[in-house]
Amino acid sequence: xxxxxxxxxxxxxxxxxxxxxxxxxxxxxxxxxxxxxxxxxxxxxxxxxxxxxxxxxxxxxxxxxxxxxxxxxxxxxxxxxxxxxxxxxxxxxxxxxxxxxxxxxxxxxxxxxxxxxxxxxxxxxxxxxxxxxxxxxxxxxxxxxxxxxxxxxxxxxxxxxxxxxxxxxxxxxxxxxxxxxxxxxxxxxxxxxxxxxxxxxxxxxxxxxxxxxxxxxxxxxxxxxxxxxxxxxxxxxxxxxxxxxxxxxxxxxxxxxxxxxxxxxxxxxxxxxxxxxxxxxxxxxxxxxxxxxxxxxxxxxxxxxxxxxxxxxxxxxxxxxxxxxx
Amino acid sequence: xxxxxxxxxxxxxxxxxxxxxxxxxxxxxxxxxxxxxxxxxxxxxxxxxxxxxxxxxxxxxxxxxxxxxxxxxxxxxxxxxxxxxxxxxxxxxxxxxxxxxxxxxxxxxxxxxxxxxxxxxxxxxxxxxxxxxxxxxxxxxxxxxxxxxxxxxxxxxxxxxxxxxxxxxxxxxxxxxxxxxxxxxxxxxxxxxxxxxxxxxxxxxxxxxxxxxxxxxxxxxxxxxxxxxxxxxxxxxxxxxxxxxxxxxxxxxxxxxxxxxxxxxxxxxxxxxxxxxxxxxxxxxxxxxxxxxxxxxxxxxxxxxxxxxxxxxxxxxxxxxxxxxx
Numbered sequence: 001x002x003x004x005x006x007x008x009x010x011x012x013x014x015x016x017x018x019x020x021x022x023x024x025x026x027x028x029x030x031x032x033x034x035x036x037x038x039x040x041x042x043x044x045x046x047x048x049x050x051x052x053x054x055x056x057x058x059x060x061x062x063x064x065x066x067x068x069x070x071x072x073x074x075x076x077x078x079x080x081x082x083x084x085x086x087x088x089x090x091x092x093x094x095x096x097x098x099x100x101x102x103x104x105x106x107x108x109x110x111x112x113x114x115x116x117x118x119x120x121x122x123x124x125x126x127x128x129x130x131x132x133x134x135x136x137x138x139x140x141x142x143x144x145x146x147x148x149x150x151x152x153x154x155x156x157x158x159x160x161x162x163x164x165x166x167x168x169x170x171x172x173x174x175x176x177x178x179x180x181x182x183x184x185x186x187x188x189x190x191x192x193x194x195x196x197x198x199x200x201x202x203x204x205x206x207x208x209x210x211x212x213x214x215x216x217x218x219x220x221x222x223x224x225x226x227x228x229x230x231x232x233x234x235x236x237x238x239x240x241x242x243x244x245x246x247x248x249x250x251x252x253x254x255x256x257x258x259x260x261x262x263x264x265x266x267x268x269x270x271x272x273x274x275x276x277x278x279x280x281x282x283x284x285x286x287x288x289x290x291x292x293x294x295x296x297x298x299x300x301x302x303x304x305x306x307x308x309x310x311x312x313x314x315x316x317x318x319x320x321x322x323x324x325x326x
Numbered sequence: 327x328x329x330x331x332x333x334x335x336x337x338x339x340x341x342x343x344x345x346x347x348x349x350x351x352x353x354x355x356x357x358x359x360x361x362x363x364x365x366x367x368x369x370x371x372x373x374x375x376x377x378x379x380x381x382x383x384x385x386x387x388x389x390x391x392x393x394x395x396x397x398x399x400x401x402x403x404x405x406x407x408x409x410x411x412x413x414x415x416x417x418x419x420x421x422x423x424x425x426x427x428x429x430x431x432x433x434x435x436x437x438x439x440x441x442x443x444x445x446x447x448x449x450x451x452x453x454x455x456x457x458x459x460x461x462x463x464x465x466x467x468x469x470x471x472x473x474x475x476x477x478x479x480x481x482x483x484x485x486x487x488x489x490x491x492x493x494x495x496x497x498x499x500x501x502x503x504x505x506x507x508x509x510x511x512x513x514x515x516x517x518x519x520x521x522x523x524x525x526x527x528x529x530x531x532x533x534x535x536x537x538x539x540x541x542x543x544x545x546x547x548x549x550x551x552x553x554x555x556x557x558x559x560x561x562x563x564x565x566x567x568x569x570x571x572x573x574x575x576x577x578x579x580x581x582x583x584x585x586x587x588x589x590x591x592x593x594x595x596x597x598x599x600x601x602x603x604x605x606x607x608x609x610x611x612x613x614x615x616x617x618x619x620x621x622x623x624x625x626x627x628x629x630x631x632x633x634x635x636x637x638x639x640x641x642x643x644x645x646x647x648x649x650x651x652x
Contacts, residue, residue: 127562137500140508174463174550175425182466182547205554209562218551221508224500225548226555228531233556236453236535237563240594244587257583261570268566 001030001058001076003095004292010095011038013298018046021306027089029053030076055079059096061291065103077101081108084284090309091285093276093302095293101286102138102279109284112314114321117142119150119220120288121157122277124230125268126209132158132167133208133216136277137224144187147171147217148195152320153280154215155197160311162214170203170213172222188217196324231271238269276301278308280317285309327356327384327402329421330618336421337364339624344372347632353415355379356402381405385422387617391429403427407434410610416635417611419602419628421619427612428464428605435610438640440647443468445476445546446614447483448603450556451594452535458484458493459534459542462603463550470513473497473543474521478646479606480541481523486637488540496529496539498548514543522650557597564595602627604634606643611635 001007007030015038018026028035032052039050057075059068072078077096083089085108094101106118121134134150134157135142142150151169158167171192173185185202192199200213205226208216218226245255245262255262267273271290275297279286285308289301327333333356341364344352354361358378365376383401385394398404403422409415411434420427432444447460460476460483461468468476477495484493497518499511511528518525526539531552534542544552571581571588581588593599597616601623605612611634615627 125562127565140500172551174466174547174554205551205556206558206561208555209558221500222548222551225498225531225544226551228500229534229552229555230531230559232530232532232535233559234563235532236451237560237595239453241591244590244594245584247587247590251584251587254584254587258571258577258580258587261573261577261580261584264570264573265567268570269563 001034001055001096003289004061005095005294007034007038009294010289010298011035013293013295014302015039015042015046015050016295016299017302017306018049024049024306026050027053027080027083029055029080029083031056031058053079053083059100061097063097063100065099068097068100069104069107072100078104078108081105081284081286084286085109091287091305093287093289093298093305095289095291095298095301098137098288098291101288105279105282105284105286109282109286112281112283112317112321114325115149115153115281115317116146117149118279118281119153120223120277121154121280122227123161123274124208125274126211128211130162131208131211131216132161132214133218133223133226134280135218135220135223136227137220138279139220141221142184142219144184144191147184147188147219148191149281149321151192151195151197151199151215151217152324153317154217156313156316156320157278157280158214160307160313160316164214166198167214168212169197169199169215169217170201170207171199172205172216172218172226173202174204175202184219234269234271238266241265272297272300274300276304278304278313280313283314285313327360327381327422329615329624330387331421331620333360333364335620336615336624337361339619339621340628341365341368341372341376342621342625343628343632344375350375350632352376353379353406353409355381355406355409356384357382379405379409385426387423389423389426391425394423394426395430395433398426404430404434407431407610407612410612411435417613417631419613419615419624419631421615421617421624421627424463424614424617427614431605431608431610431612435608435612438607438609438643438647440651441475441479441607441643442472443475444605444607445479446549446603447480447606448553449487449600450534451600452537454537456488457534457537457542458487458540459544459549459552460606461544461546461549462553463546464605465546467547468510468545470510470517473510473514473545474517475607475647477518477521477523477525477541477543478650479643480543482639482642482646483604483606484540486633486639486642490540492524493540494538495523495525495541495543496527496533497525498531498542498544498552499528500530501528560595560597564592567591598623598626600626602630604630604639606639609640611639
């Protein structure tokens, strides 16, 4: 129900995935009066794979997580997570309030045994593919042990998403020499070196994009700053491209001649293609879609939820943790 | 003498600035045998404004700062800083080992009274201008008081570089609500709110590029990650532009037609235009040029040193600190 565009963006996005995935069943959680009209154009066979679960409340984008847990028990956000907890749904995908989603998911689903805190992970475009990065802002800080747990979870997600049997893990730091870095980062480095993960050592911010590693591990403060920095810079460069190609009639003509290349570039830079971040560590699958997601972007986030459900990410994380401890 | 390309990049870059700045006198510090040949093409009037100061040692890019201070007393890096300390030079510009430069500068020049630690600041391209950001990696962490000192120094530098009488200062955080953030960030926020600076509050990574603030303040770990993330993403996008415009003969033709726009874009994205970071807080002007800087990039860093010397940045910082305390 939430996100900047409400059901008008989410539902068409969800239905696009429904059409493409014959095995998928959708539960739309929210106010039936708002959701029903969005289903009008659906054929009977597909309509049979969609169920509406009524929830009377909506969580606002600025509401405090604690208040949401306490007072919004019949919100779409809460009800959707309840469905995951009860096993009626395999994953929850939401464009809503990130803090409220995280806190409520933590409260409703609990954690995977052996994981202290949830982390936000997303696949970031890199040269020749993607790099999975976490934590992108679920936590303000992380202990060395938590960074190790992030590395385990990142390996599982990257193994599935990037189809890598032994994902290479890097720990974000500000220099490549062993002497640099916070005490916590140094401890995590030692913990990772002693682990059975494919740990390659420290990486710097620029390595997120080179394909040198499959997983970049950092604390939620640093990860969120890096993520927002990328978003801001990509937006500025996209604006610069637009300006350079429209600043004179001759340049507009040039842009016409360069249309295929510009279209290819626009597609590569399209943030909607990278929408959907997973809240890993929870004992259930929760995908956060960007608040501003349109139908295309929401569909991408939903596909991520479908993939995680098929791959059984939480059980894989448990298994990987045990393999590390064995 | 150092940097990836040695005197062959630095000296031509320095001479380009010498030609453009009739009031400038250059002291080239290093091995005369390596430096002399680079001056061969210089006219007599300009040659009279260049002096070579001999230094027999060169600091390697991987040498430990402590060892450099102890054993490299006749290095170009050390001698150049000695010239600033003795007042024979108004600024030191180096493409050398960042850690060694910072530590030696700290040792040789000392700090401005009232400033605990040096910070690295640079002007980052933003929509419609630039944003000055610090600390980009001089320190691993910062106290609330040090973040306040960074804000004072950032205001001085932005005031000069961006020609803003009252630069707007933002504190980097991961949410715009007052409740978010580390304890240190919260304390710095209160300190800045109570200051006489033009403090606008918390900003996120994306705000570095929007022109919403003139100065972004953060600790050296976060700042360095953000900086390297920008560098990596910009490089990846530049590569993507190249690929899209060369992937077929038709696209190469399109690129020809779009040449003025592409040239404009290339210029905007050219990292050489943003070369040169200032080590503020030291009782003397020290500019770090990128190790990989070519002549064009080095000239840009040198121009920054000239500007800081003309503006008397260290005395301005002292004055601004006193004004804050008064």
